[in-house]
Amino acid sequence: MSNPADLLYADSHEWVKVEGDEAVVGITHFAQESLGDITYVELPAAGDTVSAGKEFGSVESVKAASDLVSPVNGEITAVNDTLENAPEQLNGKPYETWIIRVKLSSAPEGLMNAAAYEEHCKNEHH
Amino acid sequence: MSELRTTPLTAWHAAHGAKMAPFAGWEMPIQYEGILVEHQHTREHAGLFDICHMGEFLIEGPGADAALSRAVSHNLATLKAGRCRYGFILNEQGNVLDDCIVYRFGDDNFMIVVNAACAAGDFATLRARLPESVSLKDVSDDTAKIDLQGPESLDVLEALTGENFHGLPYFGFVKTTWNGASLLVSRTGYTGELGFELYIPAASALAFWEALLKDARVKPVGLGARDTLRLEAGLPLYGHELDDRHNPAEAGMGRMMTSEADYVGRAGAGEIRQVLLGLELEGRRAARNGDPVLAGGKEVGVVTSGSFAPSLGKVIAFAWVDKAAADGVNFTIKAARAELAATRAELPFYKDGTARKKLA
Numbered sequence: 042m043s044n045p046a047d048l049l050y051a052d053s054h055e056w057v058k059v060e061g062d063e064a065v066v067g068i069t070h071f072a073q074e075s076l077g078d079i080t081y082v083e084l085p086a087a088g089d090t091v092s093a094g095k096e097f098g099s100v101e102s103v104k105a106a107s108d109l110v111s112p113v114n115g116e117i118t119a120v121n122d123t124l125e126n127a128p129e130q131l132n133g134k135p136y137e138t139w140i141i142r143v144k145l146s147s148a149p150e151g152l153m154n155a156a157a158y159e160e161h162c163k164n165e166h167h
Numbered sequence: 168m169s170e171l172r173t174t175p176l177t178a179w180h181a182a183h184g185a186k187m188a189p190f191a192g193w194e195m196p197i198q199y200e201g202i203l204v205e206h207q208h209t210r211e212h213a214g215l216f217d218i219c220h221m222g223e224f225l226i227e228g229p230g231a232d233a234a235l236s237r238a239v240s241h242n243l244a245t246l247k248a249g250r251c252r253y254g255f256i257l258n259e260q261g262n263v264l265d266d267c268i269v270y271r272f273g274d275d276n277f278m279i280v281v282n283a284a285c286a287a288g289d290f291a292t293l294r295a296r297l298p299e300s301v302s303l304k305d306v307s308d309d310t311a312k313i314d315l316q317g318p319e320s321l322d323v324l325e326a327l328t329g330e331n332f333h334g335l336p337y338f339g340f341v342k343t344t345w346n347g348a349s350l351l352v353s354r355t356g357y358t359g360e361l362g363f364e365l366y367i368p369a370a371s372a373l374a375f376w377e378a379l380l381k382d383a384r385v386k387p388v389g390l391g392a393r394d395t396l397r398l399e400a401g402l403p404l405y406g407h408e409l410d411d412r413h414n415p416a417e418a419g420m421g422r423m424m425t426s427e428a429d430y431v432g433r434a435g436a437g438e439i440r441q442v443l444l445g446l447e448l449e450g451r452r453a454a455r456n457g458d459p460v461l462a463g464g465k466e467v468g469v470v471t472s473g474s475f476a477p478s479l480g481k482v483i484a485f486a487w488v489d490k491a492a493a494d495g496v497n498f499t500i501k502a503a504r505a506e507l508a509a510t511r512a513e514l515p516f517y518k519d520g521t522a523r524k525k526l527a
Contacts, residue, residue, distance in 0.1 A: 077186075078202050080453070081451040081453070081475070083452070083504065099504055101451075101453055103202045103391060103474055103477075104197075104202065104474075106453075106455075125451075
């Protein structure tokens, strides 16, 4: 699966779609494939503050667990609570399944474009 | 570090997109399509598992029956030829060195099937416990073990071999041939479903594996789903639910300890210090091996295995709990990211398995 060109990517395998002063955040195809079948998503609440590089939740699969790391700074304005009962959406359609929407308090920094992110993933395959 | 060992099927797995990972010193397939799909396919149809990493030893010679009866916990006095039985190799204190299946071929002729991680130690233990007149031969390298499990496994196996296995009882086996290769068909398994453990010479393993997969009812299944299937079926995994600090009675296996032979560890095999409990958790977050178990705010045990159970739609776990707290119903599990509420559950967790189905 190719990584959409209109998104930005964090080295911790979250994607970001910037829409004006808001950002939508999800996890990448690489992330969901590495985790395997996702069975649980720990979600934050709307109104919570997120900081770039800091954990805002977690995902669990049958075999593993992983932190969700915010790629941006800001305040959460909406949470995709359909993931509570249907976390497998993250496996099936990682780029159509958002996790949080954030009102940005600063412009995103240090994120990669799709080409740079693909290189990053190649380096994680040993 | 030493190289990972490979099975006759390792190259096939890699070529067919399996995610591979080290397991007990072997490079094994964890999943092909995905754990949930493979799990469900095994519950509904037939899953095929590469279990070649497990160890097989042949034990024979005059006095083998009596000598083996003293070396392992299995009650061989009531084990007929053509039947196999689950049991343990115990240490002197009665704790579990390994769990294993003993097959009786004849009066003084057996096969014992052991866990990969324990195989070298088991061989040394058995050699030390058996007299010189009894031969102990490790045939693991020459023996491929392939498990075919699921409600459609019988039909698949009969279609491939042209033979009738409806007469095989649970824990019964028969020796036959496939394409000129010797084949041992054992009606046993590790999934809770009707199924077979199949032993064939390593040289025939790949052809046999591919022949079974030609049947549309069969999918390859990795060790990931093998773990969720066995956990739902309430079956222990050595190194998790069984270890050399606990005895069979503590693991809930006391009733099967019917051997009257003077076997190693017999005296200590019944003392209860901790109890292995099945637990059901609230929510979808899993407890994992090593998570502390609390009751009344006090640590009373530890989780040995835990996972989301695909066939149950909830999280289940096994845990060792101190005897004094083991009659409790409600526990708290201190998982890595949260405290989880757990309730004691009856085993097996999954009760609709077809393993013991009457066939005749």
